[in-house]
Amino acid sequence: MFLELIAVIFAGMAGGGLMAIIIRFSGSRLPKWLTPVAAGGAMIAATVSSEYSWFSRTTVTLPEGFVVVETVETSAIYRPWTHVVPLTERFVALDTASVQSNPSHPDLRLAQVYFYGRWSPLNRLNVAADCGKGLRAALTDGISFDDAGSIEGANWVSARDNDPLLDAICEAR
Known part of the structure; x- marks a missing residue:
């Protein structure tokens, strides 16, 4: 659970950082409020991905038999x-x-x-x-x-x- 929390935080930082770079390279034509929106979207995407992949990750590690x-x-x-x-x-x-x-x-x-x-x-x-x-x-x-x-x-x-x-x-x- 703790590692998933860390992964979600890093996903938010990566999403926000990527949007900040995109805004900078666009010559500041995009609104700056897109940075926290991208961070939040990345965090939600990481959470959903983690929830849906739990079953397949767990069944792969089941012992033989x-x-x-x-x-x-x-x-x-x-x-x-x-x-x-x-x-x-x-x-x-x-x-x-x-x-x-x-x-x-x-x-x-x-x-x-x-x-x-x-x-x-x-x-x-x-x-x-x-x-x-x-x-x-x-x-x-x-x-x-x-x-x-x-x-x-x-x-x-x-x-x-x-x-x-x-x-x-x-x-x-």
Whole structure:
């Protein structure tokens, strides 16, 4: 965040400085108020560019085996450009290397899911998926496994049809 602030400040200085040079070389025929306007425009452009490139910059750095399962796009009234092209602020990634299954319960899978957010810390959640029944559950405190490998104490929820997370977990391995 701090580096982005520095980048925006430098973009403003560069935009204002470039306009000042253009005004000077035009023989002062252009109004001087264009200098702060150019600086502000460069700062807005740098901010918008940084916001829209966050998702692609972050997904490029994902470890091998991570698959983006779902994205969350938003629009905001204070960012009018997001009504034209929505902004990806969050996404969910599955670590396909973490997917585990039990031979005695072939439809049951365990996996690690990561939640990325633009201005939020990375969160990890262990998830159980029952591929045969279309159910999934977050593995939190109070969950246990019996001797046969069944999960006890899980709060199973029905996944919607074509649930991207459930589909990705069931297709892995």
